[in-house]
């Protein structure tokens with residue numbers, strides 16, 4: 001198999017794209033599926049909730065949170081109320097550049113939608129048990145979260161993400177009595193801690209790769225685990241990804257620029273191989289790592305979906321890379337066209353290096 005090239009050049013900073021929010025029946029949504037963490041751009045941040053609290057509409061809201069209700073925004077349907085919450089005011093550990101680059105492009109939601117617990121996080125599925133309470137951080141469209149909710153039912157599951165559009169889609173698409181979605185930030189899980197419930201399992205799949213301060217995020221996730229609870233992190237080492245035969249040089253160039261764009265924002269392109277150390281440093285016990293690589297070969301049922309990933313990345317995230325002046329629009333478009341041609345005619349194999357690392361919180 002041929003290796004992708006390593007990125008060499010480091011480059012400049014970026015300005016966030018502007019983003020608009022519009023009011024809809026009972027709540028707000030973004031026009032572009034943007035990140036909900038920027039107070040300046042959105043005014044008041046959002047908090048979506050499927051049911052009153054933990055899927056039990058008959059229970060009163062916790063006192064502190066009740067004080068944040070904004071009655072004018074309450075929707076008609078009481079069991080799907082959406083309210084405005086102000087929990088983005090404190091910890092925003094990442095720089096504006098990192099937050100801007102981590103913002104998930106709405107056009108790429110189909111990548112997340114096509115995932116499932118069994119095919120895309122099998123290691124976790126083998127460890128879940130009915131009755132467990134689970135937090136899925138950076139849940140995206142909720143496709144994997146829905147699988148978790150089915151496995152642990154009647155245990156309660158909550159999925160959080162900073163992207164308003166993805167959370168709105170998750171709420172629409174996955175309606176189970178034990179499943180809740182919220183718009184919230186991995187760096188600020190205080191509101192979950194204040195509920196004093198504690199999670200048996202906290203999960204972050206393919207999320208830490210997008211953070212400039214993953215150790216701080218781990219600390220937050222550990223803080224909401226019960227004593228004896230387990231943290232599961234699934235993530236990539238992008239440098240170890242392989243395609244065979246060698247993809248077009250235009251796509252190799254795109255990939256170099258893309259990885260430099262991430263690295264310059266403080267993101268770790270090799271985070272999978274640093275997770276064990278990070279988790280041990282945060283005091284977790286029995287930290288162990290399981291290979292979770294994704295190998296796709298021509299002829300396999302999933303080949304067409306999986307081999308197209310780099311074209312999808314260049315067609316979606318690629319626009320952010322161009323906007324930040326890491327490559328030209330023509331270079332991006334040529335990479336997409338050449339790669340699509342290559343994947344239809346030549347592509348034989350794609351390998352992504354992922355590790356699933358788990359650790360237990362002490363008493």
Ligand SMILES: C[S@@+](CC[C@H](N)C(=O)[O-])C[C@H]1O[C@@H](n2cnc3c(N)ncnc32)[C@H](O)[C@@H]1O
Nearest residue numbers: 102104138139140161162163185186205206207
């Ligand atoms: C690559 S997607 C992974 C989605 C899902 N976990 C999966 O495996 O399919 C990364 C997700 O992390 C979310 N994300 C990025 N930064 C975040 C943050 N600071 N807090 C919470 N979610 C974040 C993004 O919006 C996006 O949905």
